[in-house]
Amino acid sequence: MTLHNIEDTVMVAKVMIEDMFKVQPGETVAITGDNGSNRDLADALADATTASGGKSLILWTPVAEQDGEAGMKDWPSEVLTAALSHVDVWIELNSVVFLYSTIWEKAFENNKKLRYLIIGETSIPSLIRTFVGFDIAILEQFLNKVKEMTMKTKVITITSSNGTKLTYETDSNYSFDIDSGDYSKPIFGTAPGYVNIVPKTNTMNGTIVFDMIQHTAIHNTDNRLEFIMVNGNIAEVKGGTEAEKYKSYLASFGDPNMYKISHNMLGFGPNIRKLCGEIVEDERIWGGVDFGFGHTSPMDMPPFGQPAKSHFDGVVVKASIYLDDVQIVDEGVVCHPDLKPLAVKLIGNH
Numbered sequence: 366m367t368l369h370n371i372e373d374t375v376m377v378a379k380v381m382i383e384d385m386f387k388v389q390p391g392e393t394v395a396i397t398g399d400n401g402s403n404r405d406l407a408d409a410l411a412d413a414t415t416a417s418g419g420k421s422l423i424l425w426t427p428v429a430e431q432d433g434e435a436g437m438k439d440w441p442s443e444v445l446t447a448a449l450s451h452v453d454v455w456i457e458l459n460s461v462v463f464l465y466s467t468i469w470e471k472a473f474e475n476n477k478k479l480r481y482l483i484i485g486e487t488s489i490p491s492l493i494r495t496f497v498g499f500d501i502a503i504l505e506q507f508l509n510k511v512k513e514m515t516m517k518t519k520v521i522t523i524t525s526s527n528g529t530k531l532t533y534e535t536d537s538n539y540s541f542d543i544d545s546g547d548y549s550k551p552i553f554g555t556a557p558g559y560v561n562i563v564p565k566t567n568t569m570n571g572t573i574v575f576d577m578i579q580h581t582a583i584h585n586t587d588n589r590l591e592f593i594m595v596n597g598n599i600a601e602v603k604g605g606t607e608a609e610k611y612k613s614y615l616a617s618f619g620d621p622n623m624y625k626i627s628h629n630m631l632g633f634g635p636n637i638r639k640l641c642g643e644i645v646e647d648e649r650i651w652g653g654v655d656f657g658f659g660h661t662s663p664m665d666m667p668p669f670g671q672p673a674k675s676h677f678d679g680v681v682v683k684a685s686i687y688l689d690d691v692q693i694v695d696e697g698v699v700c701h702p703d704l705k706p707l708a709v710k711l712i713g714n715h
Contacts, residue, residue: 370489371405377492378409381456382417384501385557386480387549390418392453397424397445401460401486410456424448426459433465433660435618435674442468450475454548460486465660465676473553473664482554484645491646495556496546499635499711504557505545507707508633511560511693514701516541518688521562521629523654526696529681531571531594533629539563540628540665553664558634558649563665567597569626573656577640577647578679580614581607584642590679599624599658622673623659630655631686631694635711644678651712652697653682 382388394414396407404425411421424445429436440463449455449472463469464483473479484492515521515535522532535541539562546557574591577584583604590608593601599615602608615623634649641647648655657678663670683697693701699708 373489373493374403374405374409375412377489377496378406378413379416380497381482381548382410382413382419385496385546385548386454386482388414388417388419388454392419393422393451394419394454394456395422395424395449395452396456396458397426397449397463398458399426399428399460401428402458403486403489406484406489406492407458419453422448422452429461431675432462433469433675434467434672436461436463437466437468440466440468442466446471446475449479452476453478453480455479455481457481457483458485465662470662473662478551480548480550480552480554482548482552482556484556487556487643487645491641491643494636494641495558495634495646495649497636499546499557501546501557503707503710504633504635505543505547507704507711508543508545508558508560510704510707511631511633512541512543514688514691514693514703515560515562515631520689521564522687523629523681524685524687525574525681525683527576527681528574528591529572529684531569531573533564533569533597533626535562536565538667539565542665553662556634556645556649558637558651559630559632559655561628561630561665563628563661564597564626566666569594569597573679573681575679576653576682577642577644578611579644579677581611583607584640594626597626618674620659620674622671623675625658625671625673627657627659627661627671627673627676628665630657632680633699633711640680640682644680647680648678650680650682652684652694652699653680654684654686655680 429439661671
C-alpha cells in the first residue's frame with residue numbers, strides 16, 4: 366500500500382470506530398473477512414478498537430463460492446455463529462458475504478445488542494466518499510424526514526429518463542429504515558446515505574432500466590439491461606447479450622424467490638454523485654434508487670421474510686420519486702420544500 370492509502374485506511378477505521386460505532390472501553394468488536402478482503406483495513410479497525418479501549422476479534426475464512434445462504438457449505442458456521450452471538454460490534458469485510466446466511470440470521474436472533482455493519486470488498490477511496498466528510502446529525506434529520514414521508518405513503522412511483530417507470534404499494538408491517546452513520550445502538554447497519562423500503566408483496570409493476578447492476582458489464586458500456594416487473598416479480602429480462610447472461614444467472618439458482626423484489630433504497634449519500642462500479646457506494650448515489658432482489662430477512666419482512674438462495678442489487682441514477690402524488694426528487698435533485706433546506710446543508714445547491 367502507498368502511504369496515502371495507509372493514511373486513508375487509518376482515517377476510515379478511526380471514523381467508523383470512534384464517531385459512528387462510538388466503541389466504549391471493554392466492548393468487543395468482531396471483524397470478519399476472507400482471503401479476498403482488505404486485511405489492512407481489518408488491522409486498522411482492530412487498532413482503532415484497541416485505541417478506544419475495546420477488544421478486537423478478527424475472524425478470517427477462505428472465500429466462499431457464493432454469497433449468503435448459498436455459501437454456508439464453505440464456512441465453519443457453528444464456530445462463527447457462536448462468536449458473533451456474543452460480540453458488541455460486527456463489521457463484515459467479506460468479499461463473498463455472510464449477509465442473509467443462517468450465520469447472519471442466527472447472530473441477530475441470538476444477540477440483541479449487536480451493532481452490525483456490512484462493508485464487503487469496498488475500496489478505500491469508495492469508503493472515504495461514503496463514510497467521511499459529512500454531518501451525521503444533519504444527514505440523520507434529512508433521512509428521517511424522508512422516511513416519515515414514505516411511511517405515510519400508499520403508492521410510490523419512480524421514473525428516470527433512462528426508461529425506468531414503475532409503481533409499488535407500501536406495507537406498514539414491513540421495514541422502513543435509514544442509515545445515517547450512527548451505529549451506536551443495536552442495528553443492522555449498512556453504509557450511510559439512504560432510506561430503505563420493503564415494498565408490499567406482489568405490488569411492484571413497471572420497467573426498471575439499470576445504470577449499474579451486480580454481475581453484469583453495463584456500467585460505462587453501451588450494454589443495456591432492464592427488468593419487466595409484474596406483481597413484484599421479474600417477468601422478463603431484456604437487453605441483448607447481458608440480458609441473456611442474466612437470465613442464466615437467475616436460472617442457475619433454481620429458486621423462484623430470486624426473481625422477487627426484496628427492497629427499494631432511495632439514495633442520499635452526500636458525497637456520492639456519480640457511479641463508480643462498486644455497489645455499496647453506487648446504491649447510495651444522491652438522487653438515485655437501488656432495487657434489491659431475492660432474500661429478505663424476517664427482520665425486514667415479518668414474520669417469515671422472503672427466503673432465497675442469494676441477493677443482488679441494481680441502481681438507477683437521477684431518479685424522479687413520487688410519494689403518492691407528491692414529488693420529492695426531480696431527476697436526481699431534491700425538490701420538496703420540507704427537504705430542500707437540509708439537502709442544501711448537506712451538499713449545497715445542486
